[in-house]
Amino acid sequence: MLNVGWFSTGRGPGSRNLLREVMERKRSGELEVDIPFVFCNWDNREEENPRREQREMFFDLVKGYGIPLLTLSWKNFMPELRHRDEGAWRREYGREMRRLIGDRGFDVGMLAGYMLWIDDETCHRYRLLNLHPGLPDGPKGTWQEVIWKLIEERAEEQGAMVHVCTEEWDRGPALSYCSFPLRGGDYQHLWESMEEKLSRRSLEDVKREEGVEEPLFQRIRADGSRRELPLIVHTLRYLAEGRGDLDPAPYPLDLSAEIDAEISEEVD
Numbered sequence: 001m002l003n004v005g006w007f008s009t010g011r012g013p014g015s016r017n018l019l020r021e022v023m024e025r026k027r028s029g030e031l032e033v034d035i036p037f038v039f040c041n042w043d044n045r046e047e048e049n050p051r052r053e054q055r056e057m058f059f060d061l062v063k064g065y066g067i068p069l070l071t072l073s074w075k076n077f078m079p080e081l082r083h084r085d086e087g088a089w090r091r092e093y094g095r096e097m098r099r100l101i102g103d104r105g106f107d108v109g110m111l112a113g114y115m116l117w118i119d120d121e122t123c124h125r126y127r128l129l130n131l132h133p134g135l136p137d138g139p140k141g142t143w144q145e146v147i148w149k150l151i152e153e154r155a156e157e158q159g160a161m162v163h164v165c166t167e168e169w170d171r172g173p174a175l176s177y178c179s180f181p182l183r184g185g186d187y188q189h190l191w192e193s194m195e196e197k198l199s200r201r202s203l204e205d206v207k208r209e210e211g212v213e214e215p216l217f218q219r220i221r222a223d224g225s226r227r228e229l230p231l232i233v234h235t236l237r238y239l240a241e242g243r244g245d246l247d248p249a250p251y252p253l254d255l256s257a258e259i260d261a262e263i264s265e266e267v268d
Contacts, residue, residue, distance in 0.1 A: 001032050001033065001034055001240070002032065002033045002034070002107055002108065002236065002239050002240035003033070003034050003035075003036055003105060003106040003107045003108075004022075004033050004034070004035050004106060004107070004108055004109070004110050004236060005035070005036065005037060005039065005101060005104060005106035005108070005109040005110070005126075006019065006035050006037065006038040006039070006067075006109075006110055006112060007038075007039045007040075007109055007110065007111045007112065007114040007128075008038060008039075008040055008058065008111075008112050008113045008114050009040065009041055009042065009055075009113055009114055009115040009116065010040050010042065010051075010054070010055045010058030010059065010113070011051045011054055011055065011113065011115065012051065012054050012113075013054075014113055015058055015112065015113040016057060016058050016061050017229060018112040018113060018229055018232060019035075019038070019058075019061060019062070019065075019112065020061065021229055021233060022035070022232070022233060022236065023035070023065050025233060030237070031233065031236060031237055031240065032237075032240045032241070033236055033240050035065075035067050036067075036068070036104045036105060036106055037067065037068045037069070037070050037101060037104045037106075038062045038067050038068070038069050038070065039070045039071070039072070039097065039100070039101060040055070040058075040059075040069065040070070040071045040072075041071075041072060041073070041074045041114070041115075041116045042055055042071065042073055042074070042075070043071035043072070043073040043076075044056060044059065044071075045073065045076075046073055046075045046076060048075070068104075070100050070101060072093070072096060072097055072100060074093065074116055077089075077092075077093055077096065078092055078093070090117065090119045091119050091120075091121065093116075093119065094118070094119030094120075094121055094122045095121070097122065098121070098122055098125060106126075107127070107239075108126075108127045108128070108129060108239065109126050109127065109128040109129065110128075110129050110232065110236070111128060111129065111130040111131070111165065112131070112232065114130075118165055120167045123165050123166055123167060127164065128164070128165040129162050129163070129164060129165065129175060129235070130162070130163055130164075130165050130172070131160065131161075131162055131228055131231070131232060132160065132161050132162075132163055133146055133160050133224055133225070133228065134146045134158070134159065134160065134161065135157070135158065135159040135160075135161060135177060135179055136161050136163070136174035136177055136252055138150070138155075138158070138159070139153075143221065143224070143225075144212065146158075147217050147220050147221055147224075148203070148207060148217070150182065150220060151194065151203065151216060151217065151220075152203055154191075155182055156181065156182055156183055157179050157180065157181050157182055158179070158180060158182055158220055158223070158224055159177055159178050159179035159180060159224070159227070159256070160177065160178060160224055160227055160228050160231050161174045161175075161176065161177035161178075161231075161252065162174070162175050162176045162177070162231060162232065162235045163175060173252075174252035175235060175252055175253065176231065176234070176235045176238070176252055176253040176254075176255050177231070177252050177253070177254060177255070177256075178227050178230075178231050178254070178255050178256040178259045178260075179254075179256050180223055180224075180227065180256070180260070182220065186219065187216075187219065190215055190216040190219055191216065193215065193216065194206075194214075194216045226263060227259050227263065230258075230259045230262050230263070231255060231259060234255045234258050234259060234262075235253075235255070238253065238255075
């Protein structure tokens with residue numbers, strides 16, 4: 001049994017879907033994991049909280065599964081220090097978080113929609129895994145930044161990876177990944193349309209005028225996001241079954257075939 005500490009900001013449906021999928025697969029016997037706690041960096045008592053209802057649904061889901069919910073409001077924790085010295089604040093926040101989770105006993109932590117930068121000491125103390133919407137050798141940054149960079153570079157493929165958290169955001173060693181092609185099929189006319197736009201406008205103009213509604217951008221995002229949840233599930237399964245190692249090998253585990261097969265079953 002793999003004990004997985006779960007870290008989430010709980011900001012929307014994606015956070016709930018990730019937890020729900022893992023718990024349902026555990027119930028069905030497909031996944032031998034236990035989640036001893038869920039940690040959230042909001043407590044939902046913050047005055048300014050535009051996602052209060054979404055987070056309340058996430059908290060209800062956690063409690064419905066009988067999982068202990070641990071919260072530490074980043075907004076209400078030492079606000080004066082945060083404004084004065086963000087680095088010192090992050091270290092103090094990390095120290096208090098470690099106090100809360102310290103005796104919970106977990107093999108690995110999963111950052112599943114966790115939006116707060118983890119401090120260095122916590123990265124050193126625990127094995128924490130994060131989902132990044134890009135390939136190990138691909139662009140870094142937010143999913144929006146990654147996709148625009150792929151378009152700028154006329155990339156041939158995209159994917160997602162699970163990597164070990166380090167002091168450098170999104171740059172820890174990859175544990176697993178999946179990839180998919182950005183050429184052929186429906187992509188052909190989408191690239192042709194993009195090239196036609198770029199013959200008349202700069203990429204910055206396209207970003208500003210169309211943003212995430214641009215059709216090629218949307219398609220890359222859709223094909224990537226539908227693989228992210230199964231990538232987490234299959235990675236945890238490999239770890240739980242002892243077929244993967246928490247110390248990443250020189251070459252991360254390629255789970256593309258398994259995830260493509262699962263996606264194909266959903267379409268069928």
